[in-house]
Amino acid sequence: MRFCGRFRLLLLPQLAVVVVLFAQAGAAASPVGAYSTITPEGIGAHIAEIQGPRSGTGDEANRAKLNEVAAYIQDSLAADGLMVSEDPVTFAGRTFPNIVGTLTGTTCPEKTLIVGAHYDGVSASPAADDDASGVAAVLEVARVLSAQPLQASVDFAAFSFEEAGLVGSRQMAAAAELADRELLGLINFDMIAYTCDEPGCQDYPEGIPPPRPTGDFVAVIGNTASHSLLESFTSASASAVPDLIEFPLEVAGNGETLLDVRRADHAPFWDHGYQALFVTDTADLRNPNYHLPTDELGTLNLQFAADTANAAAATVVEALTADANGDGRADVCGDVTVGGSAESPQPESSVESGTDESSTPDAVFLAILAAAGVAVLAAAGAWFAVRRGSR
Numbered sequence: 081m082r083f084c085g086r087f088r089l090l091l092l093p094q095l096a097v098v099v100v101l102f103a104q105a106g107a108a109a110s111p112v113g114a115y116s117t118i119t120p121e122g123i124g125a126h127i128a129e130i131q132g133p134r135s136g137t138g139d140e141a142n143r144a145k146l147n148e149v150a151a152y153i154q155d156s157l158a159a160d161g162l163m164v165s166e167d168p169v170t171f172a173g174r175t176f177p178n179i180v181g182t183l184t185g186t187t188c189p190e191k192t193l194i195v196g197a198h199y200d201g202v203s204a205s206p207a208a209d210d211d212a213s214g215v216a217a218v219l220e221v222a223r224v225l226s227a228q229p230l231q232a233s234v235d236f237a238a239f240s241f242e243e244a245g246l247v248g249s250r251q252m253a254a255a256a257e258l259a260d261r262e263l264l265g266l267i268n269f270d271m272i273a274y275t276c277d278e279p280g281c282q283d284y285p286e287g288i289p290p291p292r293p294t295g296d297f298v299a300v301i302g303n304t305a306s307h308s309l310l311e312s313f314t315s316a317s318a319s320a321v322p323d324l325i326e327f328p329l330e331v332a333g334n335g336e337t338l339l340d341v342r343r344a345d346h347a348p349f350w351d352h353g354y355q356a357l358f359v360t361d362t363a364d365l366r367n368p369n370y371h372l373p374t375d376e377l378g379t380l381n382l383q384f385a386a387d388t389a390n391a392a393a394a395t396v397v398e399a400l401t402a403d404a405n406g407d408g409r410a411d412v413c414g415d416v417t418v419g420g421s422a423e424s425p426q427p428e429s430s431v432e433s434g435t436d437e438s439s440t441p442d443a444v445f446l447a448i449l450a451a452a453g454v455a456v457l458a459a460a461g462a463w464f465a466v467r468r469g470s471r
């Protein structure tokens with residue numbers, strides 16, 4: 081039995097990562113195109129207002145800036161006509177609220193999809209990519225979607241004290257479960273505006289050989305339970321923003337064996353049983369300015385951030401308007417989850433091939449992970465055989 085335990089331990093980290101692939105072409109006409117109006121200028125204008133040292137555990141100047149940013153977020157959401165609410169979050173004797181702007185659903189307002197990002201930063205950094213870029217995306221998605229309410233509700237959330245240990249998001253996720261809230265999921269932006277073009281500029285978590293040398297893709301990471309939301313993102317993104325290169329990545333369980341994928345505000349939502357996506361430029365695996373004084377607006381790729389925000393806006397619209405039986409009532413207002421299925425999600429295991437899928441980062445990433453998995457299985461098998469033989 082102990083061997084069995086060792087065997088599983090040895091395998092789990094490698095098997096924890098499953099890349100999910102979806103066909104990128106042939107998406108039907110959808111209403112999402114109408115929402116693809118987020119521009120680099122719009123994203124940049126928000127980041128210019130938000131950037132600056134603003135740690136909730138920092139000095140007085142940091143805390144004053146954080147209060148200013150909180151007010152800016154509230155004003156922006158209110159200007160869109162959303163119902164704005166605050167929930168105080170206290171850490172180390174300081175209180176900064178989670179801020180939520182609600183776009184109330186017209187058919188099933190009790191069901192809510194959250195679009196979120198954290199508005200605090202680390203004290204020594206302007207924190208433009210981390211995570212003014214994410215907040216800018218939240219505000220822009222709120223602006224474009226607020227013009228036309230959907231059948232279910234959307235909460236646009238700014239989390240506090242992320243850098244202190246996901247404090248605000250933990251509070252929100254725990255409160256949601258306690259209140260039995262019908263959350264359809266969370267789309268969480270954390271660092272979505274840095275790209276790099278020099279081969280080798282993109283790093284990967286230990287054990288994963290680089291499938292793509294350049295950092296020009298957005299990683300969209302879900303856990304097993306978030307399969308259908310991840311599928312919605314990939315489908316809507318391909319349809320609305322075909323130029324955006326996306327890495328959809330599905331991790332087993334709640335990602336416990338690949339801690340890099342649990343480093344942001346989506347993780348508490350996974351832990352409380354909700355669907356959630358981590359949308360990211362991969363942070364310090366790509367951005368050399370991570371948590372440094374050099375994380376400034378001028379270093380960012382605002383077109384990339386706008387593309388990512390548009391993909392998320394399209395995802396929200398597609399997820400909340402899908403109506404499989406055509407009865408005029410969105411599927412999410414019935415008994416089904418986002419993505420149109422009431423059953424447990426079935427992980428996809430094969431490439432739905434287009435003409436030249438082998439050259440896409442998805443396919444390369446899958447191939448490398450598959451090879452790594454086979455190699456690990458072989459090594460583990462050999463180790464197991466040797467241990468058995470030596471007894």
Ligand SMILES: [Zn+2]
Pocket residue numbers: 198210211242270271344
């Ligand atoms: Zn962050």
